[in-house]
Amino acid sequence: MKASEHGKNGAPVTMRDVAKVAGVSVATVSHVVNDKPGARIGDDARRRVQEAVVQLGYRPNALAKTLSRGSSRFIGLVADAIATTPFAGQIIHGAQDEAWKHGYVLLVANTDGNTAAEVEAIAMMLEHQVHGILYSTWYHREIVVPEALHQTDTVLVNCFADGSGLPAVVPDEEQGGRTATEGLLAAGHRRIAFINTTTPSPAQSGRLAGYRSALEAAGVAVDESLVLPAAPEQEGGYAATASIVDSGATAVFCHNDRVAMGLYDGLRDHGLRIPDDVAVMGFDNQDVIAAHLRPPLSTVALPHYELGAAGVRVLLGRQAADDARPQRIACPPVRRQSI
Amino acid sequence: MKASEHGKNGAPVTMRDVAKVAGVSVATVSHVVNDKPGARIGDDARRRVQEAVVQLGYRPNALAKTLSRGSSRFIGLVADAIATTPFAGQIIHGAQDEAWKHGYVLLVANTDGNTAAEVEAIAMMLEHQVHGILYSTWYHREIVVPEALHQTDTVLVNCFADGSGLPAVVPDEEQGGRTATEGLLAAGHRRIAFINTTTPSPAQSGRLAGYRSALEAAGVAVDESLVLPAAPEQEGGYAATASIVDSGATAVFCHNDRVAMGLYDGLRDHGLRIPDDVAVMGFDNQDVIAAHLRPPLSTVALPHYELGAAGVRVLLGRQAADDARPQRIACPPVRRQSI
Numbered sequence: 001m002k003a004s005e006h007g008k009n010g011a012p013v014t015m016r017d018v019a020k021v022a023g024v025s026v027a028t029v030s031h032v033v034n035d036k037p038g039a040r041i042g043d044d045a046r047r048r049v050q051e052a053v054v055q056l057g058y059r060p061n062a063l064a065k066t067l068s069r070g071s072s073r074f075i076g077l078v079a080d081a082i083a084t085t086p087f088a089g090q091i092i093h094g095a096q097d098e099a100w101k102h103g104y105v106l107l108v109a110n111t112d113g114n115t116a117a118e119v120e121a122i123a124m125m126l127e128h129q130v131h132g133i134l135y136s137t138w139y140h141r142e143i144v145v146p147e148a149l150h151q152t153d154t155v156l157v158n159c160f161a162d163g164s165g166l167p168a169v170v171p172d173e174e175q176g177g178r179t180a181t182e183g184l185l186a187a188g189h190r191r192i193a194f195i196n197t198t199t200p201s202p203a204q205s206g207r208l209a210g211y212r213s214a215l216e217a218a219g220v221a222v223d224e225s226l227v228l229p230a231a232p233e234q235e236g237g238y239a240a241t242a243s244i245v246d247s248g249a250t251a252v253f254c255h256n257d258r259v260a261m262g263l264y265d266g267l268r269d270h271g272l273r274i275p276d277d278v279a280v281m282g283f284d285n286q287d288v289i290a291a292h293l294r295p296p297l298s299t300v301a302l303p304h305y306e307l308g309a310a311g312v313r314v315l316l317g318r319q320a321a322d323d324a325r326p327q328r329i330a331c332p333p334v335r336r337q338s339i
Numbered sequence: 340m341k342a343s344e345h346g347k348n349g350a351p352v353t354m355r356d357v358a359k360v361a362g363v364s365v366a367t368v369s370h371v372v373n374d375k376p377g378a379r380i381g382d383d384a385r386r387r388v389q390e391a392v393v394q395l396g397y398r399p400n401a402l403a404k405t406l407s408r409g410s411s412r413f414i415g416l417v418a419d420a421i422a423t424t425p426f427a428g429q430i431i432h433g434a435q436d437e438a439w440k441h442g443y444v445l446l447v448a449n450t451d452g453n454t455a456a457e458v459e460a461i462a463m464m465l466e467h468q469v470h471g472i473l474y475s476t477w478y479h480r481e482i483v484v485p486e487a488l489h490q491t492d493t494v495l496v497n498c499f500a501d502g503s504g505l506p507a508v509v510p511d512e513e514q515g516g517r518t519a520t521e522g523l524l525a526a527g528h529r530r531i532a533f534i535n536t537t538t539p540s541p542a543q544s545g546r547l548a549g550y551r552s553a554l555e556a557a558g559v560a561v562d563e564s565l566v567l568p569a570a571p572e573q574e575g576g577y578a579a580t581a582s583i584v585d586s587g588a589t590a591v592f593c594h595n596d597r598v599a600m601g602l603y604d605g606l607r608d609h610g611l612r613i614p615d616d617v618a619v620m621g622f623d624n625q626d627v628i629a630a631h632l633r634p635p636l637s638t639v640a641l642p643h644y645e646l647g648a649a650g651v652r653v654l655l656g657r658q659a660a661d662d663a664r665p666q667r668i669a670c671p672p673v674r675r676q677s678i
Contacts, residue, residue, distance in 0.1 A: 089428050093449055100456075105463055108447040110432055117439075124444055234631035258627060265633050268607060288597060288627055292573035294604050 013058045021052040033058075075104045075312060076125035076133040080113045091136050091157060094308030102316055104131060115146075122148040132315045134308070135159070140170055140202050157311040158304070160326040167321035169310045169329060173203050176300045176331030177210020177253075180281045183298060184251040185218045187279060187339045192220075193249035195240050195259050197232035203255070207283065211253060230255070234262035241266025250278060251339065257282035257289045260297055260338075279339040283331075295337035303329045352397045360391040372397075414443045414651060415464035415472040419452045430475050430496060433647030441655055443470060461487040471654045473647070474498070479509055479541050496650040497643070499665040506660035508649045508668060510641050512542050515670030516549020516592075519620045519639045523590040524557045526618060526678045531559075532588035534579050534598050536571035542594070546622065550592060569594070573601035580605025583617070590618035590678065596625040599636055599677075618678040622670075635675035642668045 015033070019026045024045050031041055032049040041049075052058070077095055096106045107130060109121035125133055132153030137143060143159045145166060160168035184192050194211045197204050212222050228243050230236030237259035244252055244263070254260040260282035267278055274280050274295055282290060282299035290297045306329050313319035314327070321327055354372070358365045363384050370380055371388040380388075391397070416434055435445045446469065448460035464472055471492035476482060482498045484505060499507035523531050533550045536543050551561050567582050569575030576598035583591055583602070593599040599621035606617055613619050613634055621629060621638035629636045645668050652658035653666070660666055 092447075093451075096447075096449055100459070105467075106447070108431070108435075108445070110435055112432075120439070128444075234633075238633065258631065261631070262633075286627060288625060292597065292600070294573075294577065 013056045015058070017056055018049060018052045018058050021056060022048040024049060072129040072131060073104050074107050074125070074128055074130040075099050075315060076107045076109070076122075076128075076130040077136060077308075078109050078111060078118060078121050078125070078133060079136045079138070080111055080118075081138040090304035091308040091311075094305035094310075095134055095157070095312050096308075098309040098312035102312070102318070104312075104316075118146055119148065122146060126151055134311045134315065136308075136311070140173065142202070153315060155311045155315045155321070156326075157307050165323050167314050167323050168326035169307050169314060169321075170202070170326040171302050171307065172328035172330050173206025174210040174213070175328070176283065176302075177207030178214040179210070179331065179333045180207070180253045180283060180300045181211045181214035182218075183333055183335070184253060184279055184281055184339060185214060185220070187251070187275075189251035189279060190220050191223075191226070191247075191249050192251045192253060193226040193228060193244055193247055194253045195228050195230045195237060195244070195255055195263065197255045197259075198229045198236075199232060207253075207255065230259060232256055233258045234265070237262025237264075238266045241270060244278070245270055245272070251281070252278060253281045253283075255283060257284045257286040257297060257299055260299070261289055261293060264293055275337070275339050281339060285334045290334070291336065293338070298336045298339045299334050300331045301334050303331055352395045354397070356395055357388060357391045357397050360395060361387040363388060411468040411470060412443050413446050413464070413467055413469040414438050414654060415446045415448070415461075415467075415469040416475060416647075417448050417450060417457060417460050417464070417472060418475045418477070419450055419457075420477040429643035430647040430650075433644035433649075434473055434496070434651050435647070436644075437648040437651035441651070441657070443651075443655075457485055458487065461485060465490055473650045473654065475647075475650070479512065481541070492654060494650045494654045494660070495665075496646050504662050506653050506662050507665035508646050508653060508660075509541070509665040510646065511667035511669050512545025513549040513552070514667070515622065515639045515641075516546030517553040518549070518670065518672045519546070519592045519622060520550045520553035521557075522637060522672055522674070523592060523618060523620055523678060524553060524559070526590070526614075528590035528618060529559050530562075530565070530586075530588050531590045531592060532565040532567060532583055532586055533592045534567050534569045534576060534583070534594055534602065536594045536598075537568045537575075538571060546594065569598060571595055572597045573604070576601025576603075577605045580609060584609055584611070588617070590620070592620045592622075594622060596621040596623045596628045596636060596638055599638070600628055600632060603632055614676070614678050620678060624673045629673070630675065632677070634677050637675045637678045638673050639670045640673050642670055 015026050015029045019029045028041055028045055029049050032046050077092060092108060099106045107125055111118040111121055133149060134155050134157050135149060136157040137159040140158050143161050145161045145164045154166050156166050156168035158170060160170055196208055215222050226247055226249060228240050230240045232255050237254060241263060252263060254263060260280050263280060267274060272278055282297045285299045285301035290299050310319060310329060314321040354365050354368045358368045367380055367384055368388050371385050416431060431447060438445045446464055450457040450460055469491060472488060473494050473496050474488060475496040476498040479497050482500050484500045484503045493505050495505050495507035497509060499509055535547055554561050565586055565588060567579050569579045571594050576593060580602060591602060593602060599619050602619060606613060611617055621636045624638045624640035629638050649658060649668060653660040
């Protein structure tokens with residue numbers, strides 16, 4: 001930041017100031033500064049404007065440049081809940097870093113799932129001539145595309161809408177479930193339970209498919225009685241403990257880290273040790289939980305940062321996308337001491 | 340969103356389209372649409388432009404309106420870490436809601452504490468003629484004000500800089516510590532330990548001052564041996580357990596919920612029940628932890644949403660601010676089953 005960008009009175013230097021010093025009209029300054037093709041400006045006037053720009057430290061207005069180009073360097077990000085989850089934050093972070101890398105600025109709007117706020121956010125972004133919009137949800141799910149999104153380039157992030165023709169970037173739930181189960185198989189377990197969520201979602205079906213395919217690939221018969229439904233939070237994991245103990249499972253893959261945290265409490269109440277008596281695998285790699293349980297939890301990370309970054313790359317045409325099916329981003333394993 | 344805002348080919352309706360239909364110049368359309376004072380437009384031309392605007396569903400460009408007004412409806416928010424904490428998200432949420440209420444849009448930049456990214460973010464915001472900037476940190480601390488922030492109106496949120504002349508909005512750590520301790524006193528406890536963080540910060544000194552003042556107001560002598568230092572996370576709380584047990588304290592105020600979560604594990608290992616043997620009070624009301632411990636944790640909430648909202652109100656002159664000392668926002672108690 002140069003101090004000279006502001007005049008002596010502290011106010012920003014304007015085109016009017018430049019015009020005054022150069023002894024030309026504001027229109028002439030505008031033509032020179034914006035390098036308008038076809039504008040006939042005398043060499044002398046052009047030189048005087050250029051000198052005044054340097055002398056005063058004039059900074060061409062970003063909005064004016066946007067107007068003269070007819071499109072902006074904004075990318076919009078509409079998210080349904082950045083406030084109540086640490087997840088969406090990483091999506092924003094990845095999208096911002098990638099946008100900046102290519103000279104774009106991210107306009108972020110949090111809608112809390114409120115339709116009126118969503119309509120307002122999208123309208124605001126269209127009015128600011130965004131290059132395009134990332135539409136993101138805090139958990140992976142199918143959505144109905146808001147009508148207004150069809151008025152600009154849109155990429156769905158952490159969500160999808162089959163048949164909408166909009167490209168989507170989502171976590172690879174099946175690969176994640178397979179990776180989690182493979183971690184338990186590699187530790188020698190054969191009787192592996194899966195505490196799955198009761199909420200229908202791509203995570204529910206995808207992680208289950210991955211669990212099954214890993215067992216099958218290892219030649220372990222799938223025992224459906226080892227797949228237990230539970231509310232996807234600590235209370236659900238705690239409540240599932242008795243069934244886990246009764247099942248004779250030596251290892252448990254939990255739908256998410258919160259379920260694993262509740263299972264930790266339940267196993268302790270039963271006098272069972274982790275991983276000596278029962279091995280536990282989570283999912284999410286949730287910041288304030290996973291690394292800080294006793295013992296620290298082995299888990300699979302949701303690739304939120306990468307989802308945001310990939311969304312921007314698809315929007316800017318820097319990463320190929322198939323409009324017919326969502327692009328899947330891998331969920332990497334995070335090994336700690338619970339298996 | 341009206342479908343008519345886009346022409347038949349799907350492209351946005353431009354001023355040029357309006358000019359064509361109305362049979363006037365683009366300059367004339369601009370004068371009418373922007374209602375420029377002093378522009379001499381005949382009644383007939385004005386009427387034809389207005390009709391064409393309605394017929395085509397032309398939407399005046401928000402950026403153009405900003406330029407014609409000379410200032411934007413943007414408020415910048417520079418945050419050091421929205422990604423790695425669920426806290427800053429609530430600051431953004433509160434700031435966004437309050438900004439929208441007054442017709443402003445929030446431009447958000449996450450800098451990860453990187454000075455180069457911070458300089459770039461502030462420059463970007465100044466170039467977009469933001470009305471002002473909220474500068475926010477994810478934990479309450481004193482900062483050195485980035486030089487560029489003095490080029491626009493700035494409000495510090497969740498941080499402060501004594502002597503900078505910049506208004507600041509911060510959580511009332513002392514009142515929070517007092518409230519937490521009062522909760523334990525009200526439950527009949529007199530021997531109350533405080534596991535404080537080892538990290539020097541306004542939270543460290545403020546919560547301790549609140550702890551002391553609550554004890555003194557209740558006529559309980561402060562026993563310095565009951566103030567125990569610990570790393571401000573689960574591991575610190577767990578490590579402090581033996582000292583807590585030895586101290587004979589019947590209740591423990593923990594610097595934050597993560598410390599309380601570690602203490603829960605430690606007390607369980609000692610065969611002690613919460614709250615029957617030891618009552619526990621947290622701080623932060625952290626989303627994924629506090630309500631989901633066994634038993635659910637009584638705590639004090641950090642007012643992040645309110646910090647963001649108050650920051651915007653101060654910036655817009657809708658809430659009084661004292662440039663000499665930070666404005667303190669109350670930390671409300673959240674009562675659950677651990678006391």
